[in-house]
Amino acid sequence: MSRPALQVSALDGHYGDAQALAGVSLTIEAGSFVSVIGANGAGKTTLIRTIAGMLKPTRGEILYRGRRIDGLDPADICELGILQVPEGRLIFPSLTVAENLDIGGSLRRTRARRRQNMADVFEMFPRLAERRRQKAGTLSGGEQQMLAIGRCLMGEPDLVMLDEPSLGLAPNLADEMFEIVGWLHREGRTILLVEQNVEECLARSDRAYVMENGRIVLEGRGAELMADDRLRAAYLGL
Amino acid sequence: MVELYLKVAAGGLLIGTVYALIAIGLTIIFGVMRVVNFAHGEMVVMGMYLGYALWTLFAIPAIPAALIAAVVLFGLGVFLQVTVVSRFVGRPQHSQFILFIAFALVITGLHLMLMGPDARSVMAPISFQTYSVGGLRLDAARVQAAATALVMILALVAFLRFTFIGRAIRAAADNPLGAEVVGIRSGRVYAVTAGIGLACAGAAGALVSPLFDAQPFLAPEFTLLAFIIVIIGGLGSLTGALIGGLLIGVAEGFAALLINPAMKSMFSYGLLIAVLLLRPAGLFGGREAR
Amino acid sequence: MVRRERKRTGRPRGVVAATAFFCALFLVPHLLDDAWVAVLTLVLFFAFVGQAWNLMMGHVGLLSLGHALFLGIGGYTTAVLLQDYGMTPWIGIPAGALVAAMVGAGIAWLGFRFSVRGVYFALLTIAFAEFFRILFSNWPLIGGTGGYFLRVVPEDNVPLLSLRGGADHFYYLFFVLFLVGLIVSARLVRGRIGMFWSAIREDEDAARALGVRSFRLKVLVVAVSAAMTACGGGAFALMNGSLFPNTLMGMQMSIQIILAPIIGGLGTLFGPFVGAVFVVLVLEFSRDLGQTAGVYGLSTLIYGLTVLGVILYMPEGIWPRLVRLAQPLRRDR
Structure with missing residues (x-):
């Protein structure tokens, strides 16, 4: 085992x-x-x-x-x-979608691959790509949830x-x-x-x-x- | 008549920019750490004394002195945060208040011991120069102070937008729990924030040293002034602190002109009461008033 | 932070200790010289006023950083009624308390009506205090910044009637105020109203859901606290013979008022006294040290460092820490 x-x-x-x-x-x-x-x-x-x-x-x-x-x-x-997609999402409302993702990818081990990872996340969640410059607080509940998952993925968990x-x-x-x-x-x-x-x-x-x-x-x-x-x-x- | 009003308004805007820098220091500390720095005015006065000392001893003018003061106070902020304030983040408000009062007392004590109670004036040539702008005569020292303050504010905004730790600071201010979730190290973020907050105060102090005489007892006035601006602008909002600073600068100028000058502060306090009652989040504070 | 000191088993001990304590206090003017009497009078003043502030903060959780306002209202009302209208302080002090209660209730009403909470409420109290301080400073009727002075007592002064006398007299005046203040506080806090106050402090929404009229009770505590403080202010004015708005009603005074109860122990009955002893003694000590060393500002530095030390290492206050040290065998914490 x-x-x-x-x-x-x-x-x-x-x-x-x-x-x-x-x-x-x-x-x-x-x-x-x-x-x-x-x-x-x-x-x-x-x-x-x-x-x-x-x-x-x-x-x-x-x-x-x-x-x-x-x-x-x-x-x-x-x-x-080990990364979380926490209860209540806990995204950063006054930061843009892109900034939220960027922060997710700012761990030491993933920093270098931020760009590539963000492109991957946007490919997986086209809705987020559309709203990349929008403040995260303006997103709907479902979109925020996607953002929370995307942010988690940026950290290569x-x-x-x-x-x-x-x-x-x-x-x-x-x-x-x-x-x-x-x-x-x-x-x-x-x-x-x-x-x-x-x-x-x-x-x-x-x-x-x-x-x-x-x-x-x-x-x-x-x-x-x-x-x-x-x-x-x-x-x-x- | 109009010319007088214009002069007062211009002077108000200029000094207001520097007030804004002070207020930004206070608001960033509160926005990120939810801690109210009741010793903020003492930090401004420290900057004033630094400006005075650098001029008297090394003939360093206000602008470079402001940069030096910013660095020194940044270090002090980091030091205080890491050693003492970090232990107080969860504590009740009255405890935090007494902590900062203790800081204020210690700093004032040191000021008095090192500089004595008498006012210290910076007698630099710039204190007497004026610029002529569109027919108005403006104090050169005020113009330079305002310009430098503005540059520093813009630099801070850029720092917060474009650097990693700047984004981390904004994230922590937005959602402290969320910041923990994504692996932002709060200790580092708080230390940098405290450093920045105090650096703003110190730089502003050095910038006004050619304008006002340095005295320990100015400190509470600066603290309260910063509070008024921050409340009106919105706790945690940089834009609010900037606009608030300009507003208060102009309002105080006119209040001193039109009402009894001794009572101009009363106007500010009245305004503060009104804002606290009617719109505690201030002009730009989106977050719910806690 | 309220610990209902249910000294079930220790009750006889507690009562004996308390009685001994008050007897000792009572006998002070007979045992110690004038300098000590003066210092202890100041201690009793801060203990009394600190206890008044403690009602609001320790028991209901409302932070007032502008309490010196009520000191000023009490002081000026008493002084002006005495000086300009010939009214005895036996009327003047209660009058001051009444005015302060109304002002306090007004501020509280505004604050609660507009849901001003937490740090904003504290700032509101500062704003009001400063507003009135500047107002009083520019009010010719009461002398403005120049000060308001009481005429010296006439030859045939009867201290009990005029409430003005020598050092011993004022010691007893503040002793009585302190004692009465303790009794009133204890009655309130341990009674029904105190229970409601605690509920409000712990969880106001839950209390209201149970039918507790939190709005009224909060306004009440502010009014009572203000009235008590004003009595202290009135007595203080009589003792000093002169009032200056910037000292009596300024931020410095507000800070001094709250230092004693916070350092001594919030929400306890003896905390403010212990804190007052500490604060006054440290102040005197540091002043002496500063003077002998001849260094200006040393006293402020020492004072600040001491306060820093206490708040860092004894966060709940000196009195609770002493209580714990003295009773290591107690089962609960």
């Missing part, structure tokens, strides 16, 4: 005195598609932020390709090839963590989003997808984890979980 790309062991995370993550353990094999699902407040975003280095875990460890990364600066973790990319998007756009995520996976990247939209997730995932109140309560292969009765009752309303 190839060494897992990401290994999270017994992670605890706190906001002040409130515990947000409790004993979270998960494994992401290189090149696989892993989903984390759960309701609002289950701790999914906290998990992603902790992996990204924005929050320091109070216990446990995170290994990437065998190296410990918990406790590292977020910027260092980006340089290792190996592991892409997406936090609710379909949130707030119309159904056809949400579908497009999942298509893109699928494409990212097929191109060889490791995907960690956090979602509330359970069906789409499970259908594409190699492995999935269900979180509740900061803990992992269920895990298994995507297809298995789709058939799991508890899950179906809780999340699919069946």
Whole structure:
């Protein structure tokens, strides 16, 4: 078995005195598609932020390709090839589309190839190319989401963590989003997808984890979980 | 009569440009770090003293002195940010306020110790020269100060648009969390921002040293002036600080002329109150008033 | 930052300590010489006024950086009513408090009505304070920048009636104010109103959703804080015999007012006193040092460095830090 790309062991995370993550353990094999699902407040975003280095875990460890990364600066973790498409997109509204992408590509390891990467992103998202000089704040929700993904791609990520990319998007756009995520996976990247939209997730995932109140309560292969009765009752309303 | 008004307006625009430079320093610090530099005026006065010292000791005129002051204060800003202010970024506002008051006290103390309480005037030939522009006589020192300030402001704008760290600063101001997400190192960004903020104040101080006498007690006035401009223009907006500076420069000139000069500040404060109540985001502040 | 000091088990200890403390304060003029009495009078003044400011900030979370305004209103009202209208300060001081309460309520009303928050609210208080300071400076009726002077007390002065007397007298005046201020604050903070204030400080929207009339309560705290401060201002005016708008109502004074409670410990009852002791002592010490060294500005430098040190290493304040040091065996933090 190839060494897992990401290994999270017994992670605890706190906001002040409130515990947000409790004993979270998960494994992401290189090149696989892993989903984390759960309701609002289950701790999914906290998990992603902790992996990204924005929050320091109070216990446990995170290994990437065998190296410990918990406790590292977020910027260092980006340089290792772990990038986010964060919840709420978090693009820079008063910067232009091109500038947003440029910043995404300004990591040390990708700086030299910025131009080429930006051309690739524009080819993939022609709508962004049309609006390259527009301020990002004027873009629609779907376009901002594309921008967030494009910005992430500029950093040449190996592991892409997406936090609710379909949130707030119309159904056809949400579908497009999942298509893109699928494409990212097929191109060889490791995907960690956090979602509330359970069906789409499970259908594409190699492995999935269900979180509740900061803990992992269920895990298994995507297809298995789709058939799991508890899950179906809780999340699919069946 | 018209000539008098024109002169006052022109003088106001000129000094307003320098005020704008001061305000830009304040607004960039707030826009990026959400920290209010209540010791900003002390930094301006430091620039004034530097201008005075460079002239008296080395006969360096205001413009090169302003560049030197900018460099010195840039260094000071980086130093203070990295050593002390960085620990205060999450702290409550009153704590931050006291921190900057402490800075102000320390700097004023040093000024008093090194320079004494008496006013220090720069007696340079330029203080007495005038230019004749379209029939108006304008102080040469004012014109040069305004021109230099404008050049510095444009240089700053270019820096923010075209350099990587400039873009990183704008990104951090736009969305601090987003900046973390894309791997911008906030420590570096904040240090440079603090440096730039103080450099603006120091350069402006050196530019006005031929115009006003350097005194430690001018500092609170400069701080409040910078605040008024920044609020009116919009916290975090460079354009706002520029326009605000020009506006206040002209408004104060006319207020001094038409109303009792001692009360011209009252007009500015009244304006500040009105803006805070009615449009706290200021003229150009897009962001919601926090 | 409010810690309701529920000294359940320590209650008898706390009460004894407090009583001892107040007795000690009471006996000061009999035990120490005039110089010390004067210093401690100043301490009590800043403790009292700091406590007033603390009501707004520590308990409701409203930052006022222009509090010297109320000092000035109280001082000038009391002085003018005494000097030009012959009214005793027993009426003058409450009158000043009333005026200050109205002005404070007015500013608060405007601020809250227009949703001025956070740093903008603080700047609003500065703007109003400066506006009025300049106004008072240019008001001939009260002497403007030249100052307003109270006539010297006549030979047959009865301190209790005129509220003016010697050093001891003013010590007790401020002692009483401090004590009354503490009692009033404690009653308010520990009562229903205090509970609502805390709720507003923690999460105003949640409080309002529960029916708490936050607007009124916020205006109330500002009015009470202003009134208390004005009483301090009135007493201060009587003690000094002269008022100058630039010192009494300036930014420097506003800063001094808030230094004590912030350094001493926000939201605690004894924080402002401890902070006032610290602030006044450091000021005196640094002034002495500066004078003996003969270096102008040294006092300001030392003062600034000390404040810097405290705010860096004791962010919650001196009093909470002392409390923690003295009780290492307590279970909670």
